[in-house]
Amino acid sequence: MQKSRGAERIAGLKSSAIRDILKITSRPEVISFAGGLPAPELFPLQEIADAAQNVLLKYGSSALQYSITEGLIPLREKIAKILDPDAKRLNIENILITQGSQQGLDLISKLFIDKGDMVFTETPSYLGALQSFQLFQADIIAIPSDEKGIRINKLLERLKEQKPKLIYLMPNFQNPSGTSLSMERRLKLIEIIKSHDLMLVEDDPYGELIFEGEKLPSLYNLGRSKNFIYMGSFSKTIAPGLRVAYVAGDKEIIQKLAVIKQGTDLHTNTFGQFIVNEYLENGNYYEHINQIRQTYKIRRDYMLSAIDRYSPKSVTWNRPAGGMFLWVNLPEGMDAQKILLRCLENDVAFVPGQEFFPDSSGKNTIRLNFSNANPENIEEGIRRIGEVLKAQI
Numbered sequence: 476m477q478k479s480r481g482a483e484r485i486a487g488l489k490s491s492a493i494r495d496i497l498k499i500t501s502r503p504e505v506i507s508f509a510g511g512l513p514a515p516e517l518f519p520l521q522e523i524a525d526a527a528q529n530v531l532l533k534y535g536s537s538a539l540q541y542s543i544t545e546g547l548i549p550l551r552e553k554i555a556k557i558l559d560p561d562a563k564r565l566n567i568e569n570i571l572i573t574q575g576s577q578q579g580l581d582l583i584s585k586l587f588i589d590k591g592d593m594v595f596t597e598t599p600s601y602l603g604a605l606q607s608f609q610l611f612q613a614d615i616i617a618i619p620s621d622e623k624g625i626r627i628n629k630l631l632e633r634l635k636e637q638k639p640k641l642i643y644l645m646p647n648f649q650n651p652s653g654t655s656l657s658m659e660r661r662l663k664l665i666e667i668i669k670s671h672d673l674m675l676v677e678d679d680p681y682g683e684l685i686f687e688g689e690k691l692p693s694l695y696n697l698g699r700s701k702n703f704i705y706m707g708s709f710s711k712t713i714a715p716g717l718r719v720a721y722v723a724g725d726k727e728i729i730q731k732l733a734v735i736k737q738g739t740d741l742h743t744n745t746f747g748q749f750i751v752n753e754y755l756e757n758g759n760y761y762e763h764i765n766q767i768r769q770t771y772k773i774r775r776d777y778m779l780s781a782i783d784r785y786s787p788k789s790v791t792w793n794r795p796a797g798g799m800f801l802w803v804n805l806p807e808g809m810d811a812q813k814i815l816l817r818c819l820e821n822d823v824a825f826v827p828g829q830e831f832f833p834d835s836s837g838k839n840t841i842r843l844n845f846s847n848a849n850p851e852n853i854e855e856g857i858r859r860i861g862e863v864l865k866a867q868i
């Protein structure tokens with residue numbers, strides 16, 4: 476057989492199962508809880524149209540020109556202020572604008588990971604991050620989590636034997652399970668990261684989508700040291716198609732990431748950055764986030780109520796206090812992949828949770844997205860899944 480022309484690191488690469496499921500679910504008759512899409516009817520279309528026009532009138536062709544790799548200076552100033560309202564600690568040198576947080580993950584992987592390096596993740600974890608770490612041939616170590624986030628004693632056990640290059644966490648309403656890291660564990664984690672001199676990557680695209688309870692401080696703000704990198708994104712608060720997100724961290728790390736970004740795409744798209752900057756300056760950003768929160772909370776509640784009515788008794792689920800996802804546990808021994816095949820025959824889709832476990836456990840789990848479905852579809856879709864589950868259990 477002819478030897479592959481691809482690089483060695485490409486050999487183990489497989490397409491995201493979610494993207495494959497999404498291809499099937501694009502049939503209009505399918506009710507899909509599979510994607511991780513924000514609700515498109517909430518995109519601030521008129522505000523973005525106004526912002527785009529204002530940008531062109533105010534800045535002319537410079538809004539369409541090549542620009543600096545680190546990103547638009549006024550946008551970085553605003554982000555520094557959002558993260559550090561007193562503006563005492565952070566400035567533009569701590570911020571790099573990226574083409575979505577997904578690019579942040581790619582750049583961070585390029586900066587830190589050599590073949591065989593260990594990356595610790597909570598379980599389950601974000602598939603796009605796992606793919607990025609795998610592309611750079613990291614050895615991904617799954618640290619067990621529960622409803623309060625990563626389990627600190629399990630992390631400490633691992634740290635006795637191994638030192639990872641990175642620890643990757645989503646402390647707020649994580650993808651896929653919707654759970655958040657408790658305050659107590661945040662504080663313990665900060666101590667551990669510092670005492671073991673580890674590098675923590677905090678990915679926070681869902682932090683603003685909070686429905687109830689108190690907003691907890693980021694690990695980055697609690698940690699305040701070179702050991703912490705924070706990633707934020709406007710994908711879920713404005714629109715993902717703009718592809719504008721950011722990495723915040725120590726100046727030296729940001730500089731290195733910028734050099735890597737030069738070789739990746741020169742800079743994030745200029746017009747998109749100008750539009751986000753204009754929208755933050757003159758649009759209704761925070762009112763808009765409130766509207767998203769209210770709508771998603773209603774959808775979460777519809778989904779919880781429908782699951783409660785239609786699921787067999789042996790099925791359990793969580794109640795996320797924010798974000799876009801809800802997590803379902805089927806009885807031990809059940810295979811969510813098989814359930815999915817039955818569900819697809821009934822024109823309803825979800826993502827089997829196993830996809831999000833680096834160690835391929837979690838066979839009996841399901842991720843349900845509630846942000847991108849209206850109440851009637853939630854009712855009908857959950858009813859159909861419930862029927863399939865009742866027939867199987």
Ligand SMILES: Cc1ncc(COP(=O)(O)O)c(C=O)c1O
Pocket residue numbers: 511574575576577578601603645650678680708709710715719720
């Ligand atoms: C946890 C997490 N990180 C990063 C991303 C990528 O987001 P984007 O590249 O649109 O900023 C996503 C997208 O769903 C996500 O769930």
